[in-house]
Amino acid sequence: MSDNLKKLSDQGVSIWLDDISRERLRTGNLEKLVKEKHVVGVTSNPTIFAKALSKGSAYDEQVKDLVLRGVNVDEASRAITTYDIRWGCDVLRPVYDRTDGLDGRVSIEVDPRLARKTGETIAEARALWWLVDRPNLFIKIPATEPGLPAITAALAEGISVNVTLIFSLERYGKVIDAFFEGLEKARENGHDLSKIASVASFFVSRVDTEIDKRLDKIGTDEAKALRSQAGVANARLAYALYENKFGTDRWKALKDAGARPQRPLWASTGVKDPDLPDTLYVDQLVAPGTVNTMPEATLEAAADHSDVVGDTVTGNYDDARAHMEALKTAGVDYDDVVKVLEDEGVDKFEVSWNELLATISGELDDKQGAGA
Template sequence: MSESTRALSRAGVSIWLDDLSRSRLDSGELRALIASHDVVGVTTNPTIFAGAIGSGVGYGERISACAGPGLDVASTIVELTTADVADACDVFAEVYAESGGRDGRVSIEVEPGLARDTAGTVAQARELWAKVDRPNAMIKIPATVEGLEAITETIAAGISVNVTLIFSLERYRQVINAYLTGLERARAAGHDLSGIHSVASFFVSRVDSEIDARLTAVGTAEALALKGQAGVANARLAYEVFEQAFDTERARLLLDLGANAQRPLWASTGVKDPSLRDTLYVEELVAPQTVNTMPEATLNAFADHGEVRGETVTSEYLESNQLLNAIDALGIDYGEVTEKLELEGLQKFDASWAELCGTVERALAD
């Protein structure tokens, strides 16, 4: 057992692995991470599945089974990915039960091409939820403008949701509102609110990558001194939004009826700048009721030499605001940055989906 990951868990941070593959499941590696690294959940996305299925390891017979009845590419992808997610849910069934549904979660994302399609997103969210058929699954929905109503409708149907690709504080406020509205509709429809869970995935390192490039372009000593800090500052202010939003009369009414707070999830926590500490986005975002979903390299680094210095978020609100204001004063527009990051995030998932479709299409033809 890693002392670092155990300390992080004790500080109120749920550790989820940002990866899944058939080889992890069949080898028992995923189950082993529960004991060795305190991993209590998994997140997936089109890029992860493109890499897993593209490797060819563990999927040959399953693809052949889909080719027999003549399933098309899209249907085959659904079969492969939902099977992986269902089996991972089973691995985490005990964690799910012991945490009262809080953890033991495995997320699967709607097709990237539906990001601007509210009705299509809701329809596929229902399809994936039924196909996985596990109470500890979560359906990932991107936090686009069109995704907000899809989040509300999916929550209203009693389906747990992982809201992904959140970059800005304003969009995060809209996501929380979409969740609360969904809970209100779920209550009116007679659903048990205690069984509906949600996380809001706030991206971290990509904010630094974009803003640091702009600070480098400014080039002054003042600008360069601000590099490597915006991502953490932005996430810390998101936690302030979380605290404020779930301390309102509206939220407290729902919580009193058994609803769960929508926990902040720190995503994109792998450091992209080699000059930064490889555990930066874990150590600087320690706060209760949060999730940190880590790629394997980050998880292993934190397990090896990560440090938990207590809660590292709520005492930094003023400094975080000051930092973002200083960046704005240099002419770097926060809204422009976050809009660009959302668009790029969708484009990357579209590219991964196209790669995945090509891989499966070739495999079906063999």
């Protein structure tokens, strides 16, 4: 066992892996990470699946079957991705049972081409929930404005949701409100609230990447001194908002009805700038009741040399606010930053999804040509 990761887990941080592939499942690697690296959950996204499909032969047999069945590329993508997610859910099921449903969760994302279409997102969330058919599944729905009512609708039907692509504090507040409304409707619909779970994925490193680019353009010494701190400051203020919202009477009424809180999840925690410590977004975002979903490289780095010294979030709200104010004074437009990041996030996942479809289409054509 890794002492560093155990320390992190003991601080109330759930360690999730931001990766899944057929090869990782087939070789038992995921099960090994659960046993040896305190991994208690898995997240996926279109980029991860596009990468997995482009390597090796792990998907060949399933692709052959899909060719023989004559399915189109969209249905093939659902069949392939849900197969991996279902398998991942089964690997993590003992964790789900041991933690009474807190962890042991595996996330699959709604087709990102639907990110700005409410009705279609709801329909796809239902379809994925039915296809995977595991209680420890999370359906990932982006926190776009059209995504908010879809989040509420999915929760109202008893579907557990991982809200993704959150960058701004204002949007995060709306995400929590959508969560509350969804649970209130679920209660009205007769669902057992204790069986519905949710996390809110607040992205970290991309905030630094965008803001540092703007600080470099400003070019002053004062601006340069502010580099690579906004991602952590923004996330810390998100946790402050979480504490505030989940201290209200509205939440208390839901909690009394059996509801679980929507946990903050730190996403995009691999550093983008090689000059930064590779465990920056692990060490600086330790807080109880949170999730940190890490790429494998970050997980291994944290296991090797993470410096876990206790809660590094709740005592730093004033400093975080001061930093964000200093960015404003320097000329960084926060509202524009988060808008750009959301737009880019949706676009990047859509590009990855199209790459995934192109890869699957190519595989189907190859197997068709070879007579499957």
